[in-house]
Amino acid sequence: MNDLVLSLFRLGFLVLIWLLVLSVVGSMRRDLAIGSRARTGKPSARALKKNPELAEPEPAARKAATSLQILEGPLAGRIIQLQGQPLLFGRAQDATIVLEDDYASGRHARLFPQGSRWFIEDLGSTNGTFVGDSQLSRAQAVEPGQRIRIGKTVLELKA
C-alpha cells in the first residue's frame, strides 16, 4: 500500500477512536443533568411572571421531629427521644429498638437523619416496611404524623 495512504489511514484511526470517546461522552450528557428532573413540571420564573396564579403556596416551615411514638404493637405507648442518631428496628438483640414480634425480621428497618429530615429504609425484611399504605422499596423521607408499620408495630414521628 502507498505510504501516504497508509499514513492517512493511521491518522483516520486516531480520529475514529476519539470519535468513539466523544460520542460516548455525548450520550452521557443526559446523566450529567442530575436533579434537573426535580424542576421539570414546576413553572419557570418567566411563566410565573405571566400568570402569578401558577405559584405554589410557600410550604410551611417543617418542624424537625424530636421524638418517636410507638402507637401499636408490643412496645405500644413507648416514646423515644430522637438524638440525631440512626435507629435500627428488628428482632435481633443488638437492634436499637428490639421488637418482640414474629412478623419483624432480625434487622428489619433503619430510621436515620439526613439534613433536617428523617428517612426510613427497609433492610431487606421478609414482611416489608410500610409508610402509610405503601410498602418501601428504598429509603424514603418520613414527616411527623405519617404512620410507619414494621410487623405489628406502628410508629409515628412527633415534632
Added chain:
Amino acid sequence: MTDVQTAPVPRRNLELLLLLLALCVGGSAFFLVGSASEVSDNKNFIIQMSIMTFLALIIHVLLRIFAKYADPVILPITVALNSLGLAMIHRIDIAKGTSQSARQLMWTAIAVVVAGIVLWAVKDHRILRKFTYIALLVSIVLLLLPLIPKLGVTINGARIWIRIAGFSLQPGELAKITLSIFFAGYLSSNRDLILMAGRKFGPLQLPRMRDMAPMVIAWLLSIGVLVIQRDLGSAILFFGLFILMIYVATSRISWVLIGLSMVAAGGIFAYTTMDHVQRRVNVWLNAFDPEIYQARGGSAQIVEGLFGMADGGLFGTGLGGGSPYRVPLANSDMIIASFGEEIGLIGVTAIVLLFLLLVSRGLRAALGSRDTFGKLLASGLAFTLGLQCVVIIGGVTRLIPLTGLATPFMAAGGSSLLANWIIIALLLLISHNARRPMAGAVGPTDEIATPKSSTLKERLAVIKH
C-alpha cells in the same frame, strides 16, 4: 439519601449505534495491522472481526430481552477495548510468529457466553445477596486452588495458575468478583452495627471487633494467600477493594486513614522481608542503571517499554509500524506500552479515557441503585476495574513499581478476560435495576425485578393484624 434518578428510557438503539462505532474502531485496527504486514491475509482479519461482531450482538440482544434499561455505553466501550486488544495481540503474533490471538479470541467467546449466562441466570443482582457467605467460601477455595501440589503451576515466580486439561487458569481473577459480592453482602446488612456500636478513640470511631471479624478474616486470608503465592498486584487490588468497600459503606474518613496506615505497615513489612518486593522497588527507582538494566529480571522490560513509547511520540508509529515485540510480554503485561508505541500519546489517552468512562458508568450505576447491596457491589466492581488499570498502566509508565496485573479486556490471558466480562455483566444488571422505572409505574420488566411476589400472603397476614 440523595435521589439520583433520570427518567427511565431504555436507550438500546443508542447502544447499537455506539456498538457499531466500537466495532468500526476494532475493525480498522485489524485492517491497519493487516495492511502494514507483508503477509497480509485479510481473510483472517475478516473472520476475527465477524466473530467479535457476532459476540457483541449476542450480548446486545440479551440486553434487549433481560435488561432493557441497562446503561447504553458500558457494552460498546468493553467491545472496543476487547477488539483493540485482540488487534494488538494479532499484530505481535505476526511479528513473532506465535498464535496467541486465536487463543484470545476463543477466550473472548467463552467470556462473552459466560457473561450472557450471567445476564440470563441472575437477572436481578439482589439474588446474589443470598450467597454472601458462600461467596466468601468460594473466594477462599479459588485463592487456595493454586497451592494444591498437582494442580498449581508456578509461572514467572508467582504460583497463581492452575492447569486443567491443558488450560492455564488464574482462579484469583474470579476471586475478586466473589470477594466483592461477600464484602457488599456483609456490609449492606451489618453497616449499622459497624457504624453505631463501638468506642470513640479521639476523632476516630472504632467498631467492635466482633462486627468486623468476618471482614478482617476475609481480608487477612486473601492477603496471606497472596503473600505465599507472591502475587503483589492482586494483593494491592484486594487491599484497595477492602478499604474502598468499607469507606463506601460507612462514609467514615477514619477508615481510609486506618486502611492507609495498614497499607504503609504492610508495604514496609513486605519491603523488608521479601526479596522480590525489594527487587521490584529497586528496579522501579533505578531503572536506567546499566547494571540493573542487564540483570536477570531487571529493568530491561520497563525501560524497553519506555523507549518504545518515546519512539511512538504524539501520533505513534502506526499500527504495525513500530517494534513493540522487542519488549518481553508485549502482548500481556506490557500491552499498554505496545499501544503507546504504535498509536502514540493521542491513542493511549483515548484508551485510558475509555477505561475512565467505563469506571464512571459503574459508579453511576452504584449512585442510581436503589438498594445498599447494589450500590456497594457496583462501586466495588467498578473500582476493581479502575484499580487494575491504575496499577498496570502506572507500572508500565514507571509511576509506581511494575506488578503483574492484567490490563482489563486487552492483555492476553483468558481468566482475566472471563472475570472482567462477568464484572461487565453484573454492572449491566445493576445499572438496569438502577434505571428501570420504579415499581408502580408499569414496566415490561417489573415482574423480573420484584422477587417478593411470593410473600404476598404474608403481607396480607400482616395487614390483618
